[in-house]
Amino acid sequence: MNILSQELKMSVASMLYWTGALVFFVFIFMFMYPPISRDAAIIENVLSNFPLELRRALGITTLNLSQLLGFYGFIFVYVLLIGSVYAMKSGISVLSEEVRSKTVDFLLAKPVSRKTVVSAKILSVLSNLIVQNILFIVISYLIISAYKQDYFDMAVFTLLDLSLIQVQLFFAALGFFLSVIIKKIKSVLPISLAMVFVFFILQMLGESLNDPKLVYITPFSYFNAADIINNGSYQLSFLLINLTIILILTGSTYLIYLRKDLPSI
Amino acid sequence: MNVIEIDHLSKYYGKARGIIDVSFTVKEGEIYGFIGPNGAGKSTTIRTLLALIYPSSGNARIFGKDCIKEGPNIRSDIGYLPSEVFYYDNMKVIDLLKYSASFYKNIDQNRIYELADIMDLDLKRKIEDLSYGNKKKVGIVQGLLHRPRLIILDEPTSGLDPLMQQKFFDLITAENEHGATILFSSHILSEVQKLCSRVAIIKEGRIMSIEDIKTLRSNNYKKFKIDMDETVSDDYFNIDGVANLYADQNSFSFLFKGDINKMIDIIHSKKINNLIVEEPALEEIFMHYYEKEA
Incomplete structure (x- = not known):
């Protein structure tokens, strides 16, 4: 418990900043919704001149931008992107931070098992993500409410918002795993950005090329906003794949961290 | 226990x-x-x-x-x-x-x-x-x-x-x-x-x-560095208890273990420019462990 509360104390500010960034992004981009929905016909006309591959990559072949949920789905892709960078950054740094700040000889010389340390740290990332998502769901709902007119599918909106934490958990788990297999991590953010963008670009490629295989390797495809809006549900197979990957990466993290030599100074 | x-x-x-x-x-x-x-x-x-x-x-x-x-x-x-x-x-x-x-x-x-x-x-x-x-x-x-x-x-x-x-x-x-x-x-x-x-x-x-x-x-070595003012033979300081003796013209350096007064007497009978006595570095003491084993 003491490690968990220490971790939370050190990370809560960063979590709030990133939550602020997510909310701010939604707040700003929703300003674009009224004009876009008003002139939907013109905009769709302009967009239809874009090459099909580009429209697919941006997700605008399947999303109706003139509808509130369609537009929210369009900008939600970028919410996923920002949220994933935060999750990945937290995942990578939570275990490697002790090595980078050279405090590993302090913490691991205490009467705690490595299992306890890993659990406490993973739990701290999980808590931050949960709090972040609760805040995000509440605030994004408040923002959306300002634009809500007649019909609005609350269930689909919630499904969309709930996909954020699932994608984040994927990247957090990937972060844990990378942090125990990479020998020296000098700075966390560049790696996080690079990894998240690689997966994001894979998703765009998958959409653009209509490649059914690429869809399976990136969580951005598992929780594709257009699919969620059009089907009104998640796809069970993707849900399970995502969960399995998260469990395998987290399990491996334990196994490796319990066995590895902690680098000295 | x-x-x-x-x-x-x-x-x-x-x-x-x-x-x-x-x-x-x-x-x-x-x-x-x-x-x-x-x-x-x-x-x-x-x-x-x-x-x-x-x-x-x-x-x-x-x-x-x-x-x-x-x-x-x-x-x-x-x-x-x-x-x-x-x-x-x-x-x-x-x-x-x-x-x-x-x-x-x-x-x-x-x-x-x-x-x-x-x-x-x-x-x-x-x-x-x-x-x-x-x-x-x-x-x-x-x-x-x-x-x-x-x-x-x-x-x-x-x-x-x-x-x-x-x-x-x-x-x-x-x-x-x-x-x-x-x-x-x-x-x-x-x-x-x-x-x-x-x-x-x-x-x-x-x-x-x-x-x-x-x-x-009892193995307490002291390290001596001496600059002589007059010429003495290279073996001048080579008495019992001296090790690692290096002589370079009129400069000498060595480790000494034993009665420090004996060494002082030897130094005292000649004119010297400079004298440094210090604890030897650990490495120098280790040399003796190697030597003892050899």
Whole structure:
């Protein structure tokens, strides 16, 4: 418990900043919704001149931008992107931070098992993500409410918002795993950005090329906003794949961290 | 009873040598010195005892329990001061010490203030604002606040000024009198001599010898450097007890063990320009261990 509360104390500010960034992004981009929905016909006309591959990559072949949920789905892709960078950054740094700040000889010389340390740290990332998502769901709902007119599918909106934490958990788990297999991590953010963008670009490629295989390797495809809006549900197979990957990466993290030599100074 | 039992412990980092076949035991209530030059394997041995790294072969037991398997259990009775001290920069000293205390049962919080007072440590400052010496003090307090039965000190005095070193030695001695066993690693022979009853000497990953401190003291070499004002033969200083004699025109350097008055007499009978007498570096003493074996 003491490690968990220490971790939370050190990370809560960063979590709030990133939550602020997510909310701010939604707040700003929703300003674009009224004009876009008003002139939907013109905009769709302009967009239809874009090459099909580009429209697919941006997700605008399947999303109706003139509808509130369609537009929210369009900008939600970028919410996923920002949220994933935060999750990945937290995942990578939570275990490697002790090595980078050279405090590993302090913490691991205490009467705690490595299992306890890993659990406490993973739990701290999980808590931050949960709090972040609760805040995000509440605030994004408040923002959306300002634009809500007649019909609005609350269930689909919630499904969309709930996909954020699932994608984040994927990247957090990937972060844990990378942090125990990479020998020296000098700075966390560049790696996080690079990894998240690689997966994001894979998703765009998958959409653009209509490649059914690429869809399976990136969580951005598992929780594709257009699919969620059009089907009104998640796809069970993707849900399970995502969960399995998260469990395998987290399990491996334990196994490796319990066995590895902690680098000295 | 043996508090530490190290049995044929080896550690390789890939192919690189960490320690090779290290064995020694530390008895309860002992202050045990562990000396060797930098990079000899002192920290590797200590970090294995704390299960921060895992041995390649051999094993080590503390309080009769395996260091790796029962690590968390054992460590509740160990206080450890690492050679390089680093703590969470954003924390205040007092918060760090309370965090450290939160890992142990039945902690007397007053002990923090007591130790901080002895070591003259300002508890309200942020870790990142502390000098190296002050961080070292934080390390000392966090290592001692739970009254451990075994105290492991890795190069504890670096960064402390002489006054603080003395206070620290007093503190360690007091803990020892209360029954704590102490493993004291250092590359400075004189401070080990002052405190310890026995020493293990390690070089290039291997234990060279384990000595009673009395024996080491009787091997007390002094290093002489002399610039002569008049010409003498190269063998002029070659009396009984002189080793590693180098002569370069009128400059001489050598190690001397024995009655210092004899040497003073020899020097006194000639005119000299300059005279330096100092403690030999540990490496120079190690030379003799090699020579003894050869």
